[in-house]
Amino acid sequence: MSIRDEVRKMKEDAPFLAASPAAVRDRALKLIQEKLSAHADRIFAANADDLKAADEGGVSPAVKKRLKFDGGKLSDCLAGIDQLLKLPDPLQKVTLSRELDEGLTLTRITCPIGVIGVIFEARPDALIQISSLCIKSGNCAVLKGGKETKYTNRILFSLIHEAVVEAGIPGNCYIQAEQHSEIDELLACHNEVDLLIPRGSNAFVQHIMDNTKIPVMGHADGICHIYVDRDADQEMAIPVIVDAKTQYTAACNAVETLLVHREIAEEFLPKLQKELQKNGVRLRGTAEVCGIISAEPLDPEEYVEYLDLIASVKLVGGVDEAVEHINRFGSHHTDSILTENDETAERFLQMVDSAGVYRNCSTRFADGFRYGFGAEVGISTGKIHARGPVGLEGLVTYKYRLIGDGHIVGDYASGRKAFHFRDLTS
């Protein structure tokens, strides 16, 4: 069956999942935990096949590391589902309740988005996390993982699908796409798919955004900044920068550009460089920076996402110049100010137009798990709908219910009746 035919059936069944009680969705999550535990050996055997194919295909060590699915990763996944089970149902929450007039009551109630397409990297744990989030939030999903995880994902998905059906959710609500060609098919299904969440390289996410009419949630770039203010605690600044740059360089929330207040540059830059060098980090600096420390030259208009042990360094005259730089050259992901000055910090937090605005901590905290969301389906640098790490709340929308007793607009347009707008406590 084609992807389009499958998503059509999914769309038809989506309202049944939307109306399912929380107990049914939680039951599916519990069954997933049980099945993953019971069939751990089969999963690890399938994963060994993927790893063997990776070796034969000459896959990079970084990809292999993400690909490997062992007991430790399984128990992290089970713990993640535990966290989701503890979270309250994100559906059927009344977020507005208002009597418009006698006998005419408006309520706004959360509901699932509907059908979501998630295209993600070659990580078996990602399949489990994303499926779990979609189940808990009552969304149908088309799941497309990296081809390198083919065997592992096949067994994981079949267990998840079994669990879902056993819990009483229609089987059409979740499908796995295995072929890369199916992505293009999916991009054309704008009448059936409500949201796409692509994860992966910038070029890939940009390709998705440019080739579909379906709303896309995610981020193409992660150019994060740390601004070291004149009033920074310099002893605190150095480990924060080292963490943000080196703790996991391939992450979108790793810092790429350091902005340093001109007045402290001569004192601070040599200390910073010494510590970063110890951690294998090379610096690229503006001409002014290269006058203080020996750094590689930086093209003043070229501030990029390195995803590597390299950072750009530039001097600024104060917080306003830092904000201007970040809003112009950043990617609206996560940016941090290091300062002991409350007024300067407040200005930065207010004026920087990013999903995460931090003070005195590492940009690496930008993550659904670290925010206490249980897991994340991705990080959004868009400002429409969900921003930052996207957990359950980002996977729901709402609808307005209006309950009357034969109420007609003509009575209000003619002045025979008038609205009184009385908010009800729910």
Add this chain to the structure above:
Amino acid sequence: MSIRDEVRKMKEDAPFLAASPAAVRDRALKLIQEKLSAHADRIFAANADDLKAADEGGVSPAVKKRLKFDGGKLSDCLAGIDQLLKLPDPLQKVTLSRELDEGLTLTRITCPIGVIGVIFEARPDALIQISSLCIKSGNCAVLKGGKETKYTNRILFSLIHEAVVEAGIPGNCYIQAEQHSEIDELLACHNEVDLLIPRGSNAFVQHIMDNTKIPVMGHADGICHIYVDRDADQEMAIPVIVDAKTQYTAACNAVETLLVHREIAEEFLPKLQKELQKNGVRLRGTAEVCGIISAEPLDPEEYVEYLDLIASVKLVGGVDEAVEHINRFGSHHTDSILTENDETAERFLQMVDSAGVYRNCSTRFADGFRYGFGAEVGISTGKIHARGPVGLEGLVTYKYRLIGDGHIVGDYASGRKAFHFRDLTS
């Protein structure tokens, strides 16, 4: 100056507007009220010029009616601003506050979307409403009204701009586009413009959606349904249907398709037709419907938005078939069930995938003013971000603030520290 240059400057000034106190934005609204009142004669004179041009250009009476701006419309606009002034500030609201660990606090705070482009029909009151909503919500705006309102909009915008600047908001935050060619320029500004809100014909909105990378909020179609259940109060049903169809046929929330339970069709359809005929409404029916009443034949796959005194009629076997029809042929705008049966109603309200799901009332209530939002900038049939009538809440997003004291992720990754996720009451 080109639109692109203007929106670049707007983008730079947007953080200043975002950080402005509520008092500044409310002051701008009060100054708008004062200036509109003080210069009413100039506004009416400009409107007379537009009306004269409309007569010469052979504009339709419906357009002329919307174009006319008189004392009544002015006082409605002033009252609308009064309502907005009474609403609380939608910005700087803390919607989540959580201590992740000792000294590391996460807060989620509402903030404006940024730069919004609104393209709207030839109605001077729309310019005032949309500007007021953007000012109250701290958003910059590019405003493009219908060309037929050129003279009126020019004076209205100059007064609004004066008020904004006098209140202390940067003048770059609001511009008016007057040329149709500027719309295409605006569509290309995806680095500067955060959201587009087009209003107007389906074809126009679809054109916008197909030709920009900027997120678009709005609706292309408004195919609304009323389902008359077996357990409907038939006496109540008829005036509700007459209102939904005839109270304002050109509105997107007017009903277009009537679904009637097969078991009551023989009794109900003749009564319905009689009342609708009195109101000038023609019916198009399926073969089955034409077997009961004399109606024009309806192609079973052709359920369209008439925006006229015509309605489609189809029989269904019950609520599930009604839901299936609505989810398949509708536009996810607003749909109403008429029934006295609570269980049937609940099923409909749960399963219909529309922004508005109503019981025992007219679809024409789908409107920001009637929901008590003060005004609306448009109605969204999308499910991402805002759904239904979009007032102040739909014009804000949020950002996450994380405040630490030198916190680094390495400590948590290594297990030296652990998150405790304690929600704080704010």
